[in-house]
Amino acid sequence: MTTTTHTAVKSDTNLISIAFAAFMGLSILFIAGFASSATLHNTAHDMRHAIGFACH
């Protein structure tokens, strides 16, 4: 019984960690890849063109 509970709890924290990592990735991509502030645009210009993300 105890073992099952432990496994379930561990699996839950694992899923939360995975969700956190996915969210980190999404945030970085959204800010770096798709947000369109002028400063960001100038920094990112060449790489954005290189990976084919819409730029301007």
Next chain:
Amino acid sequence: MLKNLVYSALFAGLAAGIIVAALTIFMLVPMLLEAELYESGMLIHLSDATAAMPDIEAENDWTRNGLTVLYAATIYIGFAFMMVAAMAFAQEKGVQITTRAGILWGLAGYGAFQLAPAMGLAAELPGMIAAELVQRQIWQIGTIVATIVGIAAVVFGKNWMHWGIGLVILAIPHVIGAPHPEGLGGTVPPELAAQFAARSLAVGAVGWISLGVMSAYFWRQGNR
């Protein structure tokens, strides 16, 4: 678990980002600089072809290249977070993550984030004509999401229904079609644009396969 996810993503993303930045600076930036000369009118496409080309060399700007390295590392760390999250989730569901399988994970990411969007909207050079930015971004994001779901359904599906649905989802963005401008005719010569699009796909393939392999490698190291 969390520590391993974060470290794997940082190491794998940084390593792949540096590889991509190097390839970009040597293979793609010179073409961007050349296109900018056409964009600004210093070179003119379709001028008298027999006339000698003015001898203009775009200068290599190391601040600009430094920013490219920084940005490549950032965006690939972003990709890496999603990659290790997907690998960790698959592992929870009983899929074994080997370094060799990392090649396939990398190819899947490449398909979703670069190849499928490029089928509708090829990598652009400055001075090319394109539809409105927001419309293109919506189509790109939609295509990325649909391709991830479609590939996952085909790879992890257990029967014909899963595989069929996966293939349909993969096709949807291309049936809808990417937003294109009313008329064409940018300032960049088509020869340059075509080569840029092809090189961009090649650099992306190298970057994504490296990312997949290294994500799997660091993830396994951390699991020990």
